Amino acid sequence: MTDEAKEQIRPVPPDVREDLFVVIAAFNEVASIEPVAREVRAMFPNVVVVDDGSTDGTLDVARRSAKYVLRHVINRGQGAALQTGIEFALRHGARFILTFDADGQHRVEDIPAMLEPIWRGECEITLGSRFLGKAVNIPSTRRNLLRLAVLFTKIVNRVKLTDAHNGLRAFSRRAAETIHITMDRMAHASELIDQIRLSGLPFREVPVEIRYTVYSLAKGQSSRGALRIVWQYLLGRVFQ
Amino acid sequence: MIMSLNLFQIITLAVLGCLLMTTIAAMVRRWVTRREGVVWSLVWLVAGVAIVWPAAIGVVAGLLGIGRGADLLIYCAVVVMMCGFMMVYVRLRHLRRDMTVLVRELAIRDAHTNLEPAASETAKDFSP
Numbered sequence: 001m002t003d004e005a006k007e008q009i010r011p012v013p014p015d016v017r018e019d020l021f022v023v024i025a026a027f028n029e030v031a032s033i034e035p036v037a038r039e040v041r042a043m044f045p046n047v048v049v050v051d052d053g054s055t056d057g058t059l060d061v062a063r064r065s066a067k068y069v070l071r072h073v074i075n076r077g078q079g080a081a082l083q084t085g086i087e088f089a090l091r092h093g094a095r096f097i098l099t100f101d102a103d104g105q106h107r108v109e110d111i112p113a114m115l116e117p118i119w120r121g122e123c124e125i126t127l128g129s130r131f132l133g134k135a136v137n138i139p140s141t142r143r144n145l146l147r148l149a150v151l152f153t154k155i156v157n158r159v160k161l162t163d164a165h166n167g168l169r170a171f172s173r174r175a176a177e178t179i180h181i182t183m184d185r186m187a188h189a190s191e192l193i194d195q196i197r198l199s200g201l202p203f204r205e206v207p208v209e210i211r212y213t214v215y216s217l218a219k220g221q222s223s224r225g226a227l228r229i230v231w232q233y234l235l236g237r238v239f240q
Numbered sequence: 241m242i243m244s245l246n247l248f249q250i251i252t253l254a255v256l257g258c259l260l261m262t263t264i265a266a267m268v269r270r271w272v273t274r275r276e277g278v279v280w281s282l283v284w285l286v287a288g289v290a291i292v293w294p295a296a297i298g299v300v301a302g303l304l305g306i307g308r309g310a311d312l313l314i315y316c317a318v319v320v321m322m323c324g325f326m327m328v329y330v331r332l333r334h335l336r337r338d339m340t341v342l343v344r345e346l347a348i349r350d351a352h353t354n355l356e357p358a359a360s361e362t363a364k365d366f367s368p
Contacts, residue, residue, distance in 0.1 A: 045357075050347065063352055063354060064354075065354075066354060067353065067354050068351055068352070068353055068354070069351070069352040069354070070347040070348060070350075070351045070352070071347055071350070071352075072343045072344075072347050073343055073346060073347075074339065074343050076339070076340045076343050076344075080340045080343070080344065083344065084343075084344045084347050084348065087344065087348060088347075088348050088351060091348065182337065184336065184337075184340050239329075239330060239333050
């Protein structure tokens with residue numbers, strides 16, 4: 001961490017830190033889950049890893065590093081895994097819930113800024129935005145794809161966001177109780193935005209930094225994958 | 241219009257008769273709802289009429305403006321099949337959703353807790 005980055009980190013009140021549950025959904029992330037979970041846990045005690053039926057030993061590695069490890073015996077998709085983590089957190093008395101990607105593209109240092117508007121009571125949900133913040137080493141194809149996603153969100157979800165599909169999100173308990181992800185696979189990001197709009201819960205975008213590495217890029221969405229997500233989302237809306 | 245039935249008609253009518261009896265029996269024993277029973281009975285009866293008197297299909301097709309009875313059958317089959325696919329798909333989605341709920345409950349019930357404290361839990365005066 002650079003000195004510059006250190007200065008930006010906002011303090012988190014101890015009670016907020018204690019009552020925050022960080023939910024990490026992991027599917028075959030054996031290479032990254034341990035450092036990610038350890039890094040988060042060094043700052044926030046309640047780290048919940050939901051292993052979504054991985055076949056590569058993610059479960060054992062996660063058990064060494066996270067405080068709570070849940071396992072989907074059958075792979076159900078990222079949306080389902082996040083909802084599982086959220087429900088677990090709610091049942092364990094969480095007052096704040098934050099979702100964090102397992103591939104190491106998010107920075108733990110961004111968490112305090114994500115939480116601050118919520119514990120100050122300014123809004124119920126914060127969504128990380130790499131375009132308000134910094135996207136390090138973002139390839140141009142990925143940037144354009146994400147711009148398309150923003151446009152899609154603007155038209156279909158009728159919400160104006162700068163970054164529609166960022167895995168870093170924070171919820172108050174009230175927001176987490178209101179929202180329920182039913183789209184099991186990747187279309188949950190769009191579904192979530194729909195639910196936020198319908199619920200009328202106040203939300204805010206917070207600038208965050210995304211680290212694009214060879215690993216996280218390989219784990220991210222290709223253009224074809226993005227089309228598949230749009231298809232899943234539309235099917236999900238039709239057959240609700 | 242008593243006429244001689246060919247072998248195909250005899251076999252098919254026998255099968256339809258069995259299906260009708262089974263449906264009625266199932267309805268009486270309440271294995272299926274009354275509505276389901278009536279709908280299926282009607283399907284077997286209509287099929288029986290069409291087998292004994294194939295020209296009837298042609299008459300209905302003519303009323304609908306479709307040239308041949310065979311065409312009407314094909315259209316009906318396509319529509320029924322599409323509806324069938326749709327119903328199976330919707331059921332599959334429900335099943336998947338139920339499966340997720342079940343998998344979720346199992347995951348929460350069998351959650352593994354790591355008792356080894358992390359740095360954030362031991363440091364009393366922690367400030368990030």
